[in-house]
Amino acid sequence: MDSVQKDEIALKILRELLQYRRRFPGGDTSIAEEEQRVTQVQLPRIRAFIENEQRIEFVLPAFPTKSPNTNKVIGAVPDMAERLSLIFLNSLCQRIQLYYPPGAHIVICSDGHVFGDLIRVSDEAINHYQREIEGLLHEVGATHLSVFNLGDVKGLAEHTDDYDLLRRLLVDGYAESEEAIKQQLMQDEQGLLLYRAITRFLYEDSQLPGYSGSNAALQKDAKQRACGVIQRSWAWGNLLAQHFPAAIRLSIHPQPVDSLKMGIHMMPTKDDWLTPWHGVAANVNGQFVLMKRKDAQSLDGELVEIRGTPSHYLIEQPQMA
Template sequence: MASVKSQIIDLLERKLLSIHASSPSDMYATYGQNVLLEQIQERIQLNESIAFLLPGFPFKSPNPNKVSGRLPDGGDVYALEYLNEFCREVSFIYEHGCELLIWSDGRVFNDLIGVSNEDLITYENLIKQYSATMTHFKWDNMDAHIESRNGDDLVKQYGTSSFNFEQWLKMSPNNQKEFIHLRSFLENDLGQTSLRKTLSRKKFKQAMSWTAEQMITRNNALTNLLKQHYPNHIRLSIHQHSNNGEKFTIQFFANHSIKSDTFSLRTPWHNVLVISTDGARNLLPLFKVKLQSEHVPLMYKNQIWCYVQLPQTSLVESVPMLKLSLLGDSTRFGIAIDLDKQIEVFQLDVTWMKMLLNTFGVVVIRRCKTSLDKESYSRFCEQYGPPVVWNFGSLLVLKPVLTPESGHQSRESMPLHFDLCYPPEYLLKTGLYEDYVPQYFMLYCVKAPVENGGGKTNFVNGRLLLESMDEKEIQHWKTTNISSSTPKSYFGGKSFTYPIVMSHPRTNENILRYLETSTTTYQPVENIHSINGDSKAMESFDEFNKEMKEKMRDPKWYLEHTWADDDLVLIENHLLLHGRTAISEDTDRELWRIQVY
């Protein structure tokens, strides 16, 4: 088995570093890799976490041809998710973990390119809020080191006294290339701003030359600041460097963010996120997004969050009527598709829909053109896989009755669970989780409760909950088995045992399989735990169950869906837990459920 440091290096090279072995200017193979090995080995010998440092995530580009607004969006958040997931993978390899310090460098040069302090602060605050579940980040910026928070004072305090831009420019051809590249980049980035409109072409170019000079001078001071305050961090960069060991260039979303013709890296603050039909994430300048023929915007609170590529089917013709939006407050959980009463649900491409389910966990289809009957609803669901056939058939009617025999027929709240966690004998098949638990299930609303009548379906995104946890705790949960049983059900009670954390049978990612305890009349759930077979290992199990009730309802990964007539909801059963809020006595609710493998 490869050593820990070799595994970490392999992960870096596969997932994060931008290395161009064919380029004579790339020195990773000759110098950089050895430096990186030494840096990682030093942390391992000291039993300290592997610490990386990345300046970036400053603010959104002011160029309206590149980005869709001033606020952080899906590009920023999914780039952070990608970095956090890399750190998590390192932490599963190395017991002392991995951390990434993100040095938000917007304050260093925002005044040079006309971005206000207000926009910068809003961007920083929101991006920290959106990444709250990502536990491997630490944040820093110039505010903590320069009292005036001014880029000129950064140079005065940390600049090299002997640094002279003209001399630096003459030192090497690479420096000249860096300056020319930066100047051209600024001409492009600021070419649509008010500054360009007020200056002649010649004066604008002169202004961009001056701005590039100032940015290089300030960057020299920033490098000194970072070396002084973070001498043991491995320095990463979003700019293309020689990878000689001083700095290592990274890329977002593996190879998707590189323009192969120029080796120019794409960053989320200069581009928008595009989710392709296969779920891959790419960064593109906004002007390359084909809104009327290939891409549809995904909205979040009146903001364009990202763009989703449409399948090459008849759905493309319906782009003007198709509206996508995120549900609730989470930026990575739950998506609604509004068909505007003009599109049939059968026009939705199944492979595309599965991609959305695997990305967002739950998809709510609203305002379809035609209401569904039981036959058409069954046909729709069976496009996604073979149905689970109970002794009553594949379609279960969920509505309160006067004399309930199970929680499904009652008005009580339903504890959080996953579908087919308590299978009857005839559905057990081999008895393996992956053989009897369906990947998807669908709920169709025939009659919605009245306003404030309860009966909401609630969801917990296990992916986000587990993302917020320490890797050691996740490993502990993998060896903690809980036996759950419920005596009241339409198939009879029996105890089933699951680890709190399992592996997704299709993707192998960690999934939460905790079943919430309940003392309701018609769906009581009792849990008995064991750790590696030792049923006495957790003394405060009752307290743990109480904590889980609260933890699972954290708004960062918890969502309640209020039903409307004809809502069609698709759920990824492995990724989510779900339940129901109580239904009031003065209202009715009828849903149809079908599960598919």
């Protein structure tokens, strides 16, 4: 394979990813301009794998645990939203292998235990969710995917009976102070968008059935926790960069165009921040899309069960003439 062919393959792989890139809403630059800048960052990294005839390795911090808010999700275990997302990720690698024989592999770096206490989901619930994800990988035949979590980190694995200690060790070893992170977030619009999005997730996840307090109290609490979630998330990213230094870094959030990370969608959705664990799969006239549970219900969605377990919604809408 000559140099021109290697360049063409690298660009083809990048274009596969760009089709699904998450963007910050309301940006001033065009998609073409953004993709040009993303290409400047990502193409040399992809090209390095091809130059060495290596399997392309991606890391994706994702699939932490289900949101506790039943206005957003069906339940606490993976459902059709996760199933379709894993199938998509595996098929992405399969498509790459069609024209690049060494292929591609995505390491799903499950981050539920990284901030479980801050999102107020128990470590037991996170363990159960992660076991179900691993079972789902086998069930759908996702041979191009694997899972890596906090308990797999060398030097930390012996502490999996104490996740609070694991989280402290992660922060001590890989995180900046919350104050330093807050200053970074306030420096540009994209940092503010991230902070607001995480605050919104935490606020919505706190609006549980039976809550009788004020929304203002929930909002204040969410703001206080948001910076800690971002601190832990960035610490996890720093750890992954150390463990997988050459890997192409994917994300489930929109990312700046000059970042080493690229946000990708795993399912069609109108919300650039929505994820399978904060929403439900809805089959709308034969096309699966991702939305919040309350939105599926407002469209008169019918809950579908598979083997007795709630899976997704079926929505029939009038076709346009």
